[in-house]
Amino acid sequence: LQKLIHLLQATDDPLIQEQALITLSNSAAFSVNQDIIRNLDGLSVIGGMLSNCVPKVKEKALNALNNLSMNIKNQEEIQVFVTQVCGTVESAPLNSDVQLAGLRLLTNMSVTSDYHQKMINSIPCFLHLLSEGTERTQIQVLKVLVNLSANPAMTRHLLRAQV
Numbered sequence: 001l002q003k004l005i006h007l008l009q010a011t012d013d014p015l016i017q018e019q020a021l022i023t024l025s026n027s028a029a030f031s032v033n034q035d036i037i038r039n040l041d042g043l044s045v046i047g048g049m050l051s052n053c054v055p056k057v058k059e060k061a062l063n064a065l066n067n068l069s070m071n072i073k074n075q076e077e078i079q080v081f082v083t084q085v086c087g088t089v090e091s092a093p094l095n096s097d098v099q100l101a102g103l104r105l106l107t108n109m110s111v112t113s114d115y116h117q118k119m120i121n122s123i124p125c126f127l128h129l130l131s132e133g134t135e136r137t138q139i140q141v142l143k144v145l146v147n148l149s150a151n152p153a154m155t156r157h158l159l160r161a162q163v
Helices: 002-010 014-027 031-039 042-051 055-068 072-091 097-109 113-132 135-149 152-160
Strands: none
Touching (some): 002 014, 014 031, 031 055, 031 072, 042 055, 055 097, 072 113, 097 113, 113 135, 113 152, 135 152
């Protein structure tokens, strides 16, 4: 895992970055690896890949963070990327793999109310995706919206959202 994280930092080759992110994502299926990746500063390295202009690399970074977000301690670190992920969801092509990967990560990050405030500005986008997206996109958006609606502090923001 340490070598994969270093490789991710050291290369500019999108194909290598993509494969390293896939391997890290698969490794994150095991809780012990989630802790190891966090302790090796892997979350910030993977999060840094969210700025990559290659859609496949960005998608794989979102998938890796999604798998890593199953751990509460990891969520505490991943939360610094929530606003950026919301921006990615808003700017990604409609129904794209990048948009869906971002929505899946936001679903996990919105299971508890800890990071809901970081998603408020994206509520109009979520509602737009609900009306314009394909069924797959709509399902992912609904999961985020259901999580947000479980928080009474979000009621006003959800009902006042301009679409």
